[in-house]
Amino acid sequence: MRSCVQLAEILESIVATCDVPARLALDPVGVVRTYRHPAQQELAGLLSASLAFGQVKALRRAIEQVLSRMGSDWMGVLEDRHETLCRLEGFQYRMVRGRDIGRLLVGARFVQRRQGSLGEAFCKEFHLAGALRPALVAWTRQLRDAAGAFDHEDQGRRGYGHVLPDPAGASPNKRLLLFLRWMVRPNDGVDLGLWTTVPPSALLIPVDTHIHRLGKLLGMTQRSNPSWLAAEDITAVLRQIDPDDPVRFDFALCHLGMTLGCSTRPDPTRCESCPVRADCQQRAQPRMAESL
């Protein structure tokens, strides 16, 4: 990374040239934005973020399958645990089964009713802890407890642990941080700006393989694997560019990573047209004219 000024110019240009409508059609947050009511957006967001792993088309299809099985009155169905689990019986996306999703959503609906919204529950924890991570740990425990209160079966099964991971570990917790980005960042046509009492400055970037790779190539982290620490490294650099809203670059940067198809070996053709080439530590050098 040569200078923050140069990196800032590159990132602003990536944001400015991102085709948001086209990318939203592929992104899980595109499904969340089809709902208008905040309670629906919270639950559709939690569902979408929980399934946000694997191939993008497959995960969008999985989210839509869950919602279609639940029917148009899916919020009403969530009041009935038995009915929810019946409707989701037979659903499977990778290691996640319908009953894992059912427990998550019924538990989350229970927290919404008890606390007013998932946002209320999170904001209380955030203001109590004064920091993002302990708030996320406490909030996730509330959801886990609520899901467990309805159904003690399968406790600890990998599917349920995967659908709602414990953010106390070293993993980057990409899906939980993605959900927070959707809920907390202002409504900019991508994120929803529902949880207004949490400042966007407190967010950490959700680190998936694309963000981790670009973060390394742009010198924002040296960590060899995606991790919570890598999320802190990358966010610290982004904070120098935009202290109030460091993760506003995430959507455009992540989608750039998806389309780049950048591999471990620099490819002159790909690098030539890559918008981050000026700062990239691995860019292929321009082809030299062949000597006669």
Ligand code: SF4
């Ligand atoms: S310049 Fe080349 S190596 Fe660097 S991110 Fe772009 S495509 Fe990948």
